Amino acid sequence: MTRRASWPWTVAALAVLAAGTLALRHGHARRPVVPIGASFALDDAAIPDDAVLVEELEKAVDLRRRENFDRMLDARDPGELLEHATLTEPALDRRRLGAHALFIIGDELFGYLFRPENGWGNGPRDRGAVGFTPTLHRVQRGFAGGPDAFGCFSCHSKGGPDGAGTQTQNAFMRGDGERTGSADQRNPPSLLGLGPIELLAREMSAQLQAEAAAAGDRAKAEGTRVEQALTAKGVAFGRIAANPDGTLDYNAVQGVDWDLTVRPFGWKGHQATLRDIAEESLHLHQGLLTNRIQLAVRDGALDAGPYGKGPWYDVDQDGVSMEIDAGMVTTLVGYLAQLEAPTMRPPRDPGLLDAWAAGRLRFEEIGCARCHVPTLELDDPKLDARLPGTPPFVIDVAKDGDGPKIEPEYGRANTPYLVHLFSDLKRHDMGPALASPRAQGRIPAQVFLTRPLWGLAETAPYLHDGRAPTVHDAIVLHGGEATKARDAYLALGESDRAGIRVFLTSLSREPKLFVP
């Protein structure tokens, strides 16, 4: 206990030391140079070996050089950049390019600022007029969206590439186009580790659906009503009841839609795949429509309402009919699926390290880990980035693209991969204080998906609308199903609370060289 309590004194001692040195300040003679930032100094332990460093540096410079070259080409010959940032469907069909090429190309697409001539934006306007400039809608207009951004990276760069959004980058969704208070605010989440998350959700959905099907079969076979607990990867999703006629009763299902599809994307968990959330984001934030949407509108499979009043080949009436083809979405999805997984970076200060270790245990002890499940196990790390029905383009999320990657448990053969995401990928009622202004589709206003906490340190501010500047504020604002855990946190002494905060702040991402 004494050691656990020692860290605050380290901080205090530093402050006293600094203050002490200042007490001498009224002397006439200048004192020898003492670095005024001594308490902010650090040693070199965190730096990679020279060989690794040089290799990393070359890689970062190459990436920058490629971008610089492409944007120069684009200046000389507009359109080059987008062309270089996209893989076409035929190119994907030929399958000459590997996952690595897709990663490089997708990275460029992610950073591209779309322009009206690419189909950015919507609505009839005279784009040929002298002085025409795009119009941003910071507050979105109903289901039509903004556009409020030109590029993906405009809201996903905090803490590094493909990171979270800052508070200013909140999206104001389904609003009146003007008043921030009319909208449902969303803080852009970090995009790291999404590949493993999609695959986890798929496996969980398959498990839940298999359990439901088995219950149905059993009820039919036995001619009785069968109650079956639904559990996927150790996470309980309530119960399902099967009637003798094979029909299923979903009323006791919890935290997942009645189709038993786990939807891990979006703050409320409304999308199941990267492809779907990417397509939706392109529409809402950039006014870019995929060909799939246009064709679905043509075939009557989709209501044109949110997209515009134009003919199916230019629903959003911006004069551009080919905005986003399937290859472009695949490029984005293939890129996102290859992004690194966040990592844990414990403190180096010995006092803080003690607090961290204690905090890690406390986190589980007081019930945070009941929803923020530290680890889920993934069986198959293969993700097809393409539309079903086309030849697959498979990304191995445990291998392809940037490291660090998810890894199997050490020392066991044929073990599943461990995904340290700190989420159960299940929806929970978070209480009235955190509620959205209104329900989102079928998902009630108070209900949110357990936010994965990996990478947390780099993603302040917190909560779905970014209202919490620090981890502490975020914990305190938990309500509903999380009330007990919150109260348990508040009941702790300050040093125990601090331990939890230090532990959470160690959930970070690997430091990496980057030449912006």
Place this chain on the structure above:
Amino acid sequence: MTSRPAALLALCLSIAACGKEAPTWRADCATVVRPPPVSPEAAREAYRMAARRHELRLREAAAPGAFLREMHAALDPDRVAAGDACLGELADLGQLLFEHEYNFADGLGGGDAATAPAGPFRRVHEGLFGGPETISCPSCHWVGGPNGAGAETDIAFLEGDGKGTASGDARNAPALVALGVVQALAAEMTRDLQKQRADLVRDAARAGADRETHLVTKGVDFGVLRASPKGALDASGLRGVDPDLVVKPFGWKGTLATFTEFAAEALQVHTGIQSDVLLASASPEVLGAGKDPADPDGDGIRGELGRGPFAAMTAHLALLEMPAVEPLIQDRQLPPAADALAAPTTTSFAYDFQRGRRDFHAAGCAGCHVPMLVLESPMLAVDGMPPIDLAQNMRQPGLRWDPAVHGYPVWLFSDLKRHDMGPANAARHVQRGVALRDYLTPRLWGVADSAPYLHDGRAPSLDYAIAGHDGEGAAARDAFQALPFEEKNALRVYLMSLRRVPRVIVP
């Protein structure tokens, strides 16, 4: 050179201690040798910085407010003012402060923000008090590298009603490059203009008749000033500068003469952090009307940012590097970025660059976006510390003496003058007396790395930035749009050659 005694007198007065020795920086500081921005040593430094940032963040998680408390403890404003500190170290601490994420213990927000159920943030500013809409400086200064520009998603809505975006003035955060150099240039121009005014008043008095003069400094024409024999001035002929003849190069509308004023105000309106510097100068509309003069925003935190840490921020901002003007010449064959991808071709953009430069002048862009101004002296006067020799201390690329121009050429692409940008760009609020349509010529240096463009960030590419010009810029816009496409292409290449020097970072 009749002005020399006057200038000396002014200098003495400004130091306000003529008898005493003017403060200078201590001479025994270790020289800060900063490695080339893309080098293994810079990479190591970046790793060190990232590790330190992470450790500080963990410390802050353990004890909220610890970082600022330590900053205050480590930085004594009196010592800094006396020069008893090392500028390089001060700037490094300033960078840490720049990157710090403020929390309630620090004084984030105002009033009961810390306990407001919906959180402390206000995306659209309410009057001059502001938001806050974020928790740190890099939140809106990150595009194109450290201390960079803002994205379209970061646009601030100034002086609004706190509710609707249309009530405020949309402002796109500019990249923070070479602020010290800009301030020094503007200060020289101000001095020059004010000297011309003094000369005019004296001439009119001597002649016993009305006199007028064309105010020109560093080749930029600021219109006509008239004086009566009794010294009454007629400023109605002035162009692009306030009647006080102070060139104000900061803010999209050119409203402030120093970046320190700007930083103090930005900290308040965007994060609700109240610096002592701001408390001493700003009005209750900006600060809040709380009863406690040390805590006018009423959040219960007094002395949120003292003069010591603020001096560190000042040093950091003063020493930021200059962008470069550099055509891309790819003279060696690079390998493809991945298997089966085409390798970049070897090519030179030097020809397009030259052609584009010619077009830039021919189309009239250079009339306002004056490519180069000459800085005479590298000494920058800032509050709270001895003058800074920018040539010696700023980050690279920095000032270089050029004997051909008898000074330091600064390729900033601006005349530091305000212009009427037409109804298409009119603001909603008169800001510090600047007319709705008037904006300062934005500096185009580093333009390649600061998209999106224009004061409200509505232009995703250079073409739209040019299309957005109106008023005094309409003729150049029309000239660009009338160019044959290959000339437009060349002009774009030229502009894309105005870039920030790549810098290795660990985000």
